[in-house]
Amino acid sequence: MKQRKRLASAPARTALALALLGVASAGSLALAVQAKGDTLTVTRKVTKLRNAKRAFATAVADLAEGDRVVVVKKDGAWFEVTFSPAGEVAPTPLAGFVHAGDVSAKKDIRLSGEGVRETYTSSEAAAARKGFNPEVEREHRANNPDLDAAFQQVDAIQARAVSDAELMDFLTAGGLGLGSGSAANEGGAR
Amino acid sequence: MRPPFRTALTLAALVLPILACASVMNALEQATDPNSAEGKLVRGANRLRKSFQDLDPSEAHYIGRSVAADILSRPEYPLSSDERLNRYLNDIGLALAATNEDVLRPFGDYRFAALETDEVNAFACPGGTILVTRGLLSKASSEDEVAAILAHEIAHVTLKHGLAAIQNANLAQAFTFLGDGVAQATMKDEDRAKLTELFDGSIDDIVQTLITSGYSREAEAAADALGRKFLAGTGYDPEALRRVLTKMEDVGGDGGMFATHPAPEARIASLGAPVAFGGDAAAYARRTARFRAEARL
Numbered sequence: 001m002k003q004r005k006r007l008a009s010a011p012a013r014t015a016l017a018l019a020l021l022g023v024a025s026a027g028s029l030a031l032a033v034q035a036k037g038d039t040l041t042v043t044r045k046v047t048k049l050r051n052a053k054r055a056f057a058t059a060v061a062d063l064a065e066g067d068r069v070v071v072v073k074k075d076g077a078w079f080e081v082t083f084s085p086a087g088e089v090a091p092t093p094l095a096g097f098v099h100a101g102d103v104s105a106k107k108d109i110r111l112s113g114e115g116v117r118e119t120y121t122s123s124e125a126a127a128a129r130k131g132f133n134p135e136v137e138r139e140h141r142a143n144n145p146d147l148d149a150a151f152q153q154v155d156a157i158q159a160r161a162v163s164d165a166e167l168m169d170f171l172t173a174g175g176l177g178l179g180s181g182s183a184a185n186e187g188g189a190r
Numbered sequence: 191m192r193p194p195f196r197t198a199l200t201l202a203a204l205v206l207p208i209l210a211c212a213s214v215m216n217a218l219e220q221a222t223d224p225n226s227a228e229g230k231l232v233r234g235a236n237r238l239r240k241s242f243q244d245l246d247p248s249e250a251h252y253i254g255r256s257v258a259a260d261i262l263s264r265p266e267y268p269l270s271s272d273e274r275l276n277r278y279l280n281d282i283g284l285a286l287a288a289t290n291e292d293v294l295r296p297f298g299d300y301r302f303a304a305l306e307t308d309e310v311n312a313f314a315c316p317g318g319t320i321l322v323t324r325g326l327l328s329k330a331s332s333e334d335e336v337a338a339i340l341a342h343e344i345a346h347v348t349l350k351h352g353l354a355a356i357q358n359a360n361l362a363q364a365f366t367f368l369g370d371g372v373a374q375a376t377m378k379d380e381d382r383a384k385l386t387e388l389f390d391g392s393i394d395d396i397v398q399t400l401i402t403s404g405y406s407r408e409a410e411a412a413a414d415a416l417g418r419k420f421l422a423g424t425g426y427d428p429e430a431l432r433r434v435l436t437k438m439e440d441v442g443g444d445g446g447m448f449a450t451h452p453a454p455e456a457r458i459a460s461l462g463a464p465v466a467f468g469g470d471a472a473a474y475a476r477r478t479a480r481f482r483a484e485a486r487l
Binding site for chain 1: 245246247248249251252253255256258259260261262263269276277280281282284285288289291292293294295296297298299301303319333364368382383385386389390392393424425426469470472473474476477480
């Protein structure tokens with residue numbers, strides 16, 4: 001917050017900084033969105049807060065579209081974060097890891113507005129209306145009733161449940177899994 | 191006369207959207223007070239969407255659902271009811287997605303389904319719904335080769351090739367419209383109609399590319415290269431892709447993928463030198479055995 005106050009009180013300096021930032025390399029600046037204390041928004045319908053930075057690590061909590069997590073640090077393809085579950089009178093922040101591909105630093109991220117969460121803030125709802133969203137799909141379907149059967153098939157395809165346990169068993173039985181590829185590629189030709 | 195810092199701010203606001211990538215703009219948004227003049231400028235510039243890269247995950251999801259529905263509505267692409275095959279495809283595809291950190295993570299999740307046609311083809315819909323024909327799957331003779339087919343399609347989703355097929359004119363109109371036309375609490379009927387028209391245009395662009403015109407040679411080469419990386423990341427033989435392409439080249443064909451993709455020999459050439467695979471031969475044999483049991487192609 002100190003930084004924000006300083007920026008606000010010196011607009012000329014900020015303008016100069018903006019111009020410099022605009023021409024500087026994107027790679028180094030991307031780090032700026034990963035600072036401790038930054039808030040990120042979950043952009044997937046559902047995902048997991050995990051207790052380690054790897055797929056299939058034990059889930060600490062379920063996360064849903066629009067949930068907010070607070071960055072502790074960026075760690076490879078993962079963020080170490082804290083998450084305060086909604087609905088608790090005195091929420092205790094949970095610590096864990098979320099994949100960087102599951103969250104966004106954008107403030108005006110367009111959510112579907114019809115995810116698993118029951119309530120969206122008015123600004124979230126406004127952002128949702130500014131995108132291709134379920135309402136647009138409904139209109140598209142209303143205009144094309146001949147697509148109904150196909151949409152039901154899409155629903156069925158997307159509703160398929162595949163658990164972490166099933167995938168882990170599948171990987172293990174096939175001699176596959178995290179890290180097996182890089183290790184395998186250090187060997188010679190088959 | 192305008193204060194110099196205001197001039198500088200205006201210049202920055204004009205230049206930044208052109209020069210800066212999304213991460214830079216997000217960084218600026220983080221660094222400025224939303225109630226300050228510079229904060230409002232940055233946020234205003236940030237709201238301008240310029241390319242398919244600016245479509246958010248939930249938007250890609252709804253676009254992809256309609257693309258998939260369009261394909262499935264066509265009599266030539268009936269959805270397979272082979273539950274065992276569909277489950278096997280999902281196990282392989284989701285194993286690839288879960289074990290590669292650089293696979294794009296869509297709003298929903300990847301889901302895979304077979305189409306009952308001899309046509310050799312596959313469709314990667316934005317948002318991660320991937321449809322593969324039995325004709326293409328029949329070119330595979332091992333699980334690793336099925337994985338090669340799916341890894342190529344996951345690479346298309348990761349590289350956003352489907353969304354990139356939306357014509358710029360459609361996208362520019364949509365973004366302009368979405369930027370200011372539908373901010374009301376309740377969308378007006380005419381706004382919804384216009385938005386749906388732009389949505390329909392975007393779906394048509396993608397379906398047309400998937401079914402008729404195909405991606406560029408460069409896009410296919412990029413998907414092959416990334417797909418091979420995904421195979422290695424999971425522990426599959428990355429050379430399985432070359433074997434499937436060789437089978438396609440040997441058998442030949444027309445229509446479907448033969449019409450929309452570069453010739454298999456050109457794709458094989460672009461793969462470059464073979465990648466060594468030191469995987470466990472016994473595990474490879476176990477995977478091939480389950481391929482024979484699960485995918486009766």
